[in-house]
Amino acid sequence: MAQEKEYGIPASITLAQGILESGAGKSSLTRNANNHFGVKAYGGWTGPIYLAWDDERQKSRFRKYSSAADSFRDHALFLKNNGRYRNLFSKSVYDYRAWAIGLQKAGYATAGNYAKALIGFIDAYKLYAINGGVKLRAGKTVTITKHISSSKIVFNSDCVMDDTEESEEEIEMTSIVKKFVVDINNVRCTILYPGESIASIALKYDIPQSKILEYNETATPTEIKEGDIVYLEKKKKKYSGLQDTYRIKSNDTLYGISQKFGIQLASLAKLNDINIFSKLKEGDVLFLQ
Template sequence: MKIRVVFLAACAVLLTSCGSGKNVVKSTPKREVVLETKEEKAPELPQLEQIKRPVTTTTNHTETYIQKFALIAVKKMHEHGIPASITLAQGVLESGSGRSQLALRSNNHFGIKCHRGWEGHSVTHDDDEKGECFRKYKYPETSYEDHSQFLLTRKRYASLFRLRHTDYKGWAYGLKRAGYATDRKYPQKLIAIINKYNLTQYDRVKPQGSLVSKTKTIAAKSYKVQKGDTLYSIARRYNISVRRLKEVNGLSSNNISIGQDLLVK
């Protein structure tokens, strides 16, 4: 009888311990991973406002675009080895000479999508599919730098960097073979833009001397708006008319803001 009582007591203890073990098991809550947005480095070259209209009646949107961004393309050529002519031609083609919504809204001149791991700002835009994620930049130069890094960090473009930076035709056809664009005539379009606007001249700019002088020349032709400035006062300072100042900068009104860069040539 005693043996039976002891046996039943032992079973009760065992069952109690098993039951309590189940009660303490809890599921681990999932943690949400939040990526921090990277801050863009301030550009070294003057970042001019997007111009929606040609500088004069004798120039077109593409010429205006090239005048604005050639120096940045040259700078990236010396830093990364991509022909300035190719970079400019791609910018012209991909951004509609700076007039596309991506360029105007997001300073995205090359239609680069967010892709996996992108930690910067973004904007949605209809492209191959509706509401796709595209990268958004604070400065145009950041878009040009990102374009260089896009080519540098993908193995399929590695063979291009063995070409001379003056071999723009090799680069144009190489980009198509590497899968940069689905358009069968993409190389011919780039080459046509390069030839029409003589973009090869920028491939020959030396890394020193000429580049520095060009930087100073462009810097001298732009003015950063200060507190108290008006279009009239700026026009008088640079001996041009207000009408000309508005035309050069694509302004539809007399409103300007502090820190804004204006062309004053």
């Protein structure tokens, strides 16, 4: 809130970005360098450096801060002093939807669903309330009817959504977050959450992006979609769980099943004496071990 008052950046946006960029404070960059926003050591930075993996062939240089407060302040200054975000500061601090969309349009992040993710977090966790704001209806202009006090504001009902009503962004975000996993088949993994990319997964877990692609047996980051399982270690050659077979469903692929059960694609094909490119037939049974 102090930053909102000093720099004009909505507190809800700052919090949502911090949650998303730092994995809710759990990323290695955040824990080891107090860097909550993934800010690299560019722009004449003369302070301490922390090396971490993202999408480069070698570890990238990130800013290391002495405290979380320093990271949040630096993030505010980064937005305030960067010309590409100038137009955002003409928007209301209560209009988090416009800010989220504006940040994505200005190129703050490469993820195509970045704005949707920020809005989803703000709506789901009621972050809009921190500055006396309200849950906003999509496509409506934010209009304040009157200021009762500095903390009590009345908004035009046309732009307000009831707290109990779920926005489209909130529904999409929460449905994916519910898929939370930490391992499958004794292999460490996660989910590609809204607003994340393989580069941000690499940064969060400090694993080279090339290794993540290798573990997930894919050539390019774009092949892994929002809500997909992302393995952080090499998959096993067979399934070690109680289930020893799997009945094929409509639209199943061998690769998709290998990801579902944490089995290497070639091993799964070999277990079933088929080619990795084989078209699967609904109702047939695959051996998992």
